[in-house]
Amino acid sequence: MQSSNTSTQDNVASLVVHFTSYILSLMKTAGLDPQKNYIIGFHPHGVLVAGAFLNFCTEATHFSKIFPGMTPHMMMLNLWFRVPFFRDYVMSGGLIPSDKESASYVLRKPEGGNVLVIAVGGAQEALDARPGAFTLLLKNRKGFVRLAIEHGTPLIPVFSFGENELFDQVENPKGSWLRWTQERLQKIMGISLPLFHARGVFQYNFGLLPYRRPIFTVVGKPIQVEKKHNPSKEEVDQLHQKYIEELCQLFEEHKTKYGVSEDKHLSFI
Numbered sequence: 001m002q003s004s005n006t007s008t009q010d011n012v013a014s015l016v017v018h019f020t021s022y023i024l025s026l027m028k029t030a031g032l033d034p035q036k037n038y039i040i041g042f043h044p045h046g047v048l049v050a051g052a053f054l055n056f057c058t059e060a061t062h063f064s065k066i067f068p069g070m071t072p073h074m075m076m077l078n079l080w081f082r083v084p085f086f087r088d089y090v091m092s093g094g095l096i097p098s099d100k101e102s103a104s105y106v107l108r109k110p111e112g113g114n115v116l117v118i119a120v121g122g123a124q125e126a127l128d129a130r131p132g133a134f135t136l137l138l139k140n141r142k143g144f145v146r147l148a149i150e151h152g153t154p155l156i157p158v159f160s161f162g163e164n165e166l167f168d169q170v171e172n173p174k175g176s177w178l179r180w181t182q183e184r185l186q187k188i189m190g191i192s193l194p195l196f197h198a199r200g201v202f203q204y205n206f207g208l209l210p211y212r213r214p215i216f217t218v219v220g221k222p223i224q225v226e227k228k229h230n231p232s233k234e235e236v237d238q239l240h241q242k243y244i245e246e247l248c249q250l251f252e253e254h255k256t257k258y259g260v261s262e263d264k265h266l267s268f269i
Helices: 002-015 050-056 078-082 086-092 100-107 122-126 143-151 177-189 233-258
Strands: 024-028 038-043 071-076 114-119 155-161 215-219
Touching: 024 050, 038 050, 038 143, 038 233, 050 071, 050 114, 050 155, 050 215, 071 078, 071 100, 078 086, 100 114, 100 143, 122 177, 143 155, 143 233, 155 233, 215 233
Parallel strands: 024 215, 038 114, 038 155, 071 114
Antiparallel strands: 155 215
């Protein structure tokens, strides 16, 4: 199964060679035990969650060498799994539907060596993805924490520096007609449709290709989780707060290395 996934990932990576000619790096701060399963919380979502896709769904940054014995499974909106043939294509790259049943299936695998990757902010966070933004939709996103407790699965915070720098987005402040439309579409369809732009193929003024700006994805240390079948709200809140603290610490420790000024800090909504 692993060799099939790796082969598919290599093929997908070849399709994004233009993207990966940019600077794209995956850094670890701790090793992972291939006898265990893990949950990765990926931040920020960005416009197209590009860093998560390239790092965890392809071998563009040599995930299998950096984390030997581990197989990533990134969650994706259920909508895309309803498209004939495309569904099979994305599943061959390790993507799975973003529902509890699919997540639990991965985390219950007794042999270990599986990493469930969740872009916690989701499509809603994409509406605030623009250069210089460090606001994460996380305050009330606790489903992944409850899932971790129910399975006794360690949580790993991940921050992708440069994710929000790839595209500009049309101004859509809260209360504007554009933001209202996007939020309505997000509630109905599950996708938020940010109006983004960057550079073109042969010119740098306007287009849909990402700007040539680097992405540095830093994988934090696992947070150990005690298994409990039916955790209380207080237990979920406690682990959620610990996760936020670890994510903030990860950001603060690495931000100046990757071009973020000392006075910038994460904020949460």
